[in-house]
Amino acid sequence: MANEARTISKRDVAGWLAALMRRAEVIAPVAAHGGDVAFAAISSPEQVVFDFQNSLHPPKQFVLPQTDPLVVIRRNGNGIELEPVRDAHPRVIFNLRSCDARSLAFLYRMHASDLPDGAYLARAENVTLVSLACTVPCELGFCTCCDAGPFLKEGTDVQLTDLGEHLLAEPGTDKGLAMLSEAGDLFRPARPDEERRRLELEEAAKRAFGAETCHFASAMRRVSTGRVPEELWGTMSDWCLECGGCNFVCPTCYCFSVKDMKQDGSWVRCRTWDSCQYQAFTLEASGHNPRERRADRIKRRFFHKVSAQYYLRDGTVGCVGCGRCVRVCLGTTDMPAVVEAIRKGAWNG
Amino acid sequence: MDSVLTTCPFCACGCSLYVQASNGRPTGVAPSENHPVSRGRLCARGWNAHEAPAWGDRLTRPLVRRGGRLEPTSWENALELARASLTTLIEAGKDVGVLGSARATNEENYLAVRLARGALRTGSVDSFLRATYQPLVDGIVAVANGRAPAGTLADVEASDFILVLEGDLANTHPQAAHAVIKAVKAGARLVTVGCARTQLARLAALHLPALPGERGFLVAGLVAAAVAEPEPAGSPERPLPGFEALRGSVAALPVSEQLRQVARWLAQATRAGILVGPDGGPPERLVREGTAIATLAAVTGHLGRPGSALLPLPARGNLRGACEMGVMPHLLPGTIPLTEATAGARLARVWGRAPASALGLTAAGMPGRVAGLVVHAEDVPAVAPTGQDVLEALGQTECLVVLDAFLTPTARAAHVVLPVASFAEGEGTITSLEGRVQRVRPAARPPGEARHGWRALSELSAALGLPFPYRSANDVLREIGEVVPAYAAVADGTRDEAWGTFTSPPSDDREPTLRPLAADRVVAALPAVLALEGVFDWGSDPLVSLSPTLCRDHVSRRKLYPQGLVQMSRRDADGLGVRHGWSVRLASAHGEVALPIVLCNELEPGVLLVPYAFRERVAGVLGGRSEVPVTAEKVQ
Structure with missing residues (x-):
């Protein structure tokens, strides 16, 4: 659909956003307290920021919230009544970065396969993604190692590229194409020089990467063939403070716990974010815990993220290279650091 | 969704976070990347604060006790009942008393x-955790003039050198542990x-084992090592006042090569960080420990040096x-003496009534002694040294009379219960271990008829005859600025844009005063020392015990060990068979x-630790002390 590329003048973006807001909740990066950037539902187009380092808290929360009501449970005479909670509200996630668009495709595949997850799919299927390609790599990102950026070939409904005065918009799906068509004459077909400029920007962005790299292939070989010394996990585990932050900000992590919340005489069964790094995550009702040692939990996390077994199932490593785990880690056991330790067989803090 | x-609200590190709420209920947490303390990083508690x-x-x-049961009533009735009973x-x-809390805001504690x-005319006002923190501070402040x-x-x-005194920082103060880890990595x-080789001890260049209760003794040994050096690098150019008396007082202490090494490292450090975990024991001993720690910092030139930090860690949030x-x-x-006339007169002017200046009962002294007790945001069995x-x-x-956001065991025992906002709906400020005063902002409305804590306390005072002029928590903060000198700068409007305001300047050129040190030893004639692990159990705190994610470890341990447990090193266990x-x-x-024993590889042989959560189980063995020599034998 690349030849369907269009452009919109930056002056007209507010009008486009206003039109989108009339038929959907528009979620976009906005300025929060003291320089923080956060994804939030906007109340006016002027709130949207275009020049930003990706938010620390990923937009996955809008398809997979930290507290996610699934079923309302009510007493009905002697029985109980179950009412599924489905949130099919139309949403547009605007200006999300390539890695995040890629991660939502990953999460969709995961929730749609085997036993389809109705609550997740209801939300995800009503979300339209308008991603903003990264012309300048972020400080700690390594998306080039995960095929998740800085520009995308697939996995987003519309990809925007900042050309200065204009935004280039490339539809990636029929939904995206329809969205651009509905915007009418706010968009015009892209000129060849604009499409050329976009390609130049992509090449320049790729070249600008380098500081942060993550050698997944060699780590995968070692993890998948049992060539990581046991002691290494133990050593690394002293550098983890078990905060769970890596899981919570990871755009591809989806593990959860299930709890019932009392509400106005009924109960709401909720899915809540959980962390495989918490000791109680695998705690069994008997009191037995198969992964009582933190070392075993770290090992488990990285096995899930980079082993061949999961690569074959998911078609990718469980990482989009956003670098958020580097920013959030209360210890020093982020993805690039651990992958390096696995690859070298040694940990240097 | 609002954010x-x-x-x-948990420990005292002073992290900032966004609380997200949907339909008036907190649903999640997001970190703040630009906050100077947390910088996007939260611990497990922070991530689950909602x-x-x-x-x-x-x-x-509001609830009142009728016929042995708590029944709902109106605010007017509840306040009237409290007024009538207390009067x-x-x-x-x-005797009547008031318990404030480390779980409450500055405004609530002030009120x-x-x-x-002011209203009840009693000096019996305290919080349980004060005893684990303030004596250490008193000792430090005395040396720091x-x-x-x-x-x-x-x-x-x-820092290029860090000394961590006990406290399993990874669990008690994770953001402080992060600072240490980052420094070590650098x-x-x-x-x-x-007494335990905790996670941080395993990252340390050197771990100095100390018996429970002997932290102060070990630090006195470090002081002895430091003052024995001929020309300690980095120490003040001329001797500090009291130096000779100090040197005389520690001359007889044994100084090992390890202590000498650590004292040298500290003296040579350009920037040193000293983190003092909360400690149990008699207050006099904690004051002496604080004195020893500040003395160590003073004689090595780090007390008050810009870039060097000496921080006692409050066991909980707003302690x-x-x-x-x-x-x-x-x-x-x-922290002004009761007899100081200017402060008394200032309070009298602001309150419109002279403060009761009597020395009151401590928190631990109140239950059973006072006939009337007002408890704000404190669950007494969760924090009392005697536990349940x-x-x-x-x-x-x-x-x-209990004011709380949650139906705690203390609220269940109350005659009058006044429902107040939790941190997620509250407004006010709290002070971190650094002395950073930061805002608590409401992410949702208080549920039902619950009111803001500052308002509920003000109304209770008014019912008792002391009316209030406040229309917001900010009004209370402004008044605090008038009577607490260190908070004078806090009440201005800048803190909304900035990330909090410091109570006191980070350093000044006040010269320390040295005093002779007295060292405490735990005489362990018997083969082992039994002590409690820590001074606070997060598992009993309502913000943890009522969080489905955070309570799991604690609940599971209580299920597995309903009778309690004692932790023991493998060597001791092997010795006992x-x-x-x-x-x-x-x-x-x-x-x-x-x-039952739980093997703990981190423990030094000869040290037996019982988690603070199980302190009732060993109350009889400890006999009111924080550590005792014991014999241990296998139960056949």
């Missing part, structure tokens, strides 16, 4: 003091002191703020108990 920046307010057993209506007790000449010293503990976690992270030398607000039986707001056993004494109270889960009988001069 509101607020201050983390849970207790959303999932907990919330109080939504009757006071008129009958009976708790105003309620006690009145200067409050100074330094930031950012200073610690930039090449700083870490020395840990304690520093509660103390500075005057939730103490022996000091007025601003305190409920019996609390049951003898003739009028127990017992295995993990087997029982041992522990006997001291005071009593004995049989407990």
Whole structure:
């Protein structure tokens, strides 16, 4: 659909956003307290920021919230009544970065396969993604190692590229194409020089990467063939403070716990974010815990993220290279650091 | 979904986080990347801070006890009942008291003091955790000539030498542990002191084992090593006042090569961070420990040096703020002596009534002694040194008034319960271990008829005859600025844009005063020392116990060990011929108990630790002390 590329003048973006807001909740990066950037539902187009380092808290929360009501449970005479909670509200996630668009495709595949997850799919299927390609790599990102950026070939409904005065918009799906068509004459077909400029920007962005790299292939070989010394996990585990932050900000992590919340005489069964790094995550009702040692939990996390077994199932490593785990880690056991330790067989803090 | 920046309510590091709410209920947490303390990083508690307010057993209506049961009533009735009961007790000449809390804001704690010293005319106002923190601070402040503990976690992270005194920082103060880890990664030398080789001890260049209760003794040894050096690098150019008397007092202490090495490292460091975990034991001993620690910093040139930090760590959230607000039986707001006339006159002018200047009962002294007790945001059995056993004494109270967001065991025992906002709906400020005063902002409305804590306390005071001029928590903060000198700068409008305001300047050129040190030893004639692990159990705190994610470890341990447990090193267990889960009988001069053992590789041989959560189980063996020599034998 690349030849369907269009452009919109930056002056007209507010009008486009206003039109989108009339038929959907528009979620976009906005300025929060003291320089923080956060994804939030906007109340006016002027709130949207275009020049930003990706938010620390990923937009996955809008398809997979930290507290996610699934079923309302009510007493009905002697029985109980179950009412599924489905949130099919139309949403547009605007200006999300390539890695995040890629991660939502990953999460969709995961929730749609085997036993389809109705609550997740209801939300995800009503979300339209308008991603903003990264012309300048972020400080700690390594998306080039995960095929998740800085520009995308697939996995987003519309990809925007900042050309200065204009935004280039490339539809990636029929939904995206329809969205651009509905915007009418706010968009015009892209000129060849604009499409050329976009390609130049992509090449320049790729070249600008380098500081942060993550050698997944060699780590995968070692993890998948049992060539990581046991002691290494133990050593690394002293550098983890078990905060769970890596899981919570990871755009591809989806593990959860299930709890019932009392509400106005009924109960709401909720899915809540959980962390495989918490000791109680695998705690069994008997009191037995198969992964009582933190070392075993770290090992488990990285096995899930980079082993061949999961690569074959998911078609990718469980990482989009956003670098958020580097920013959030209360210890020093982020993805690039651990992958390096696995690859070298040694940990240097 | 709304998202509101607020201050983390758990430990005292002072992290900031966004609480997200949907339909009036907190649903999640997001980190703040630009906050100078947390910088996008939260611990497990912070990441789950929204849970207790959303999932907990919330109080939504005032309750009064009728016929042995708590029944809903109106605010007017509840306040009137509290007023009538407390007034009757006071008129009958009976003792009344007020408990503030490290879980409450500065404004609430200040109003708790105003309620006690202003409305109820009593000096009995305290919080339970004060005893684990303020004596250490008193000892430090005495050496520092009145200067409050100074330094930031950012200073610690930039240090080239760090001394961590006990406290399993990874669990108790994770953001402080992060600062230490980052510093170590950057090449700083870490020395840990304690009876367990905790996670940080394993990252340390050197770990100095210390028996429970002997931290101060070990630090005195470090002082002896430091003053024995001929020309300690980095030490002040001329001897500090009292230097010779100090040197004389520590001359007889044994100084090992390890102590000498650590003292040298500290003296040579350009920037040193000293983190002092909370400690148990008699207050006099903690004061001496604080004195020894500040002395060590002074003689090595780090006390008050810009970039160097000496930080006692409050066991819980707003403990520093509660103390500075005057939730103490022996000091007025601003940690001012009761007899200081200017401060008394200032309070009298602001309150319109002179404060009661009597020395009151301590928190531990109140249950069973006072006939009337007002408890704000404190669950007494969760924090009392006697644990669940305190409920019996609390049951003898003739009028127990509890203000809380949650239906805690203390609220269940009350005669009057006033529902107040939790941190997620509250407004006010809290003070971090650094002395950073930060806002608590409401992400949702208080549920049902619950009111803001500052308002509920003000109304209770008004019912008792001391009206209030406040229309917001900010009005209370402004008044605090008038009576607590260190908070004068806090009340201006800048803190909304900035990330909080510091109570005191980070450093000044006040010269330390040295004093002779007295060293405490735990005489361990018997083969082992039994002590409690820590001084606070997060599992009993409502914000943890009511969070489905955070309570799991604690609940599971209580299920597995309903009778409690004692932790023991493998060497001790092998010596006794017992295995993990087997029982041992522990006997001291005071009593004995049989407990299952849990093997703990981190423990030094000869040290037996019982988690603070199980303190009732060993109360008879400890006999009111924080550590005792014991014999241990296998239960056949």
